[in-house]
Amino acid sequence: MDYALAIDNVPDSIPGGTGILLLHPSIGETDRIDTDFLKTDTDHFLVISTRTTAREVEQKLEHYDVDESRAVILDTLSVERGYSRRGTDHVHYVSAPDDLDGIVSKTAAFLGSHDGKRRISVDSVTEMAYYADVDGAYEASERLLGLLEEHDAVGLFHLSNEVHGEETIRRFRDLFDVVVELDADGSVSADF
Template sequence: MAYALEIGGTPKTVPGGTGILLLHPSTGETDRIDTDFLKTDTDRFLVVSTRTTAREVSQKLEYYDVDESCADVLDTLSIERGYSRRSKDHVSYVSAPDNVDGIVAGVADFLQRTDGKRRISFDSLTELAYYAGEDEALSAAERILELLDAHDAIGLFHLSDEVHDQDVVDEFSALFDDVIDLDEDGTVESSF
């Protein structure tokens, strides 16, 4: 299955099973790229959020005019931070942002119970590495890439290249065939 992309500097389509690494500065404006990725040629999408709560994800989607009826959110922060979790369709929770097995299981559950063109946004691997360690974040990325391939879905994985040592960035990059590099000034370069 082919998926359309509407991100400047990228191919018009990518095949199912594609994982894309979004390298960005720590202060980079990733929301535009993320929401352009999510709202194009999609039946359902899942936002795995290790950086913001489900409420903040919902606000971002609304701001960028993304169809929330297609959205599922896996919130890894609210329980650990003691925030109230409003009962809402298509929002699930993981006990803590370092619960890698729970995150991977949440992605697997989404892919098993949905069909059609599915996209995953993982925001972000950097935050996961902060909470669970870089080896665990690498393992999670690898496991989710395998799920994307098995379910003919695609994913966009955020990683701040300013926060990690270059050898760590290289390790993450080696997992992905496709990389989008977002500069401070908003310029996008890609390698597909």
């Protein structure tokens, strides 16, 4: 199954099972790319948020006019920050951004319980590496890519190219079929 893409300077579609690495500057405007990715040609999507709370993700989706009825949010921050939260059908929680097994498990549950065209957004791998470590974030990304392939879904994985060294960036680049780079001026290029 192919998935349409709405990202500048990239092909019009990608096959199911594909993971896209989004390399961006720390202050880069990734929200537009992320929300365009999520709302195009999608029946259901999962936002794995290691950078913002579920409430902030909901505000972003609303601001960019994304159909929230298709959204499931995995909030990895609220519990650690001490916010009292109960999960709903559309919002789930793990204990912290370094609960990588929990993140992978909840993603597998999402992909297994929804059908049609499914997308995931991991915002961000950089935060996973910050809370756990680079090796843990790499292994979790590898496991998530395996789930995408198994379920014929696609994913967008955020990684800041200003925070990590060249060796780490190259390691993640090699893991993904597609690399999209967002420059500080907002221009986008892609390597397939």
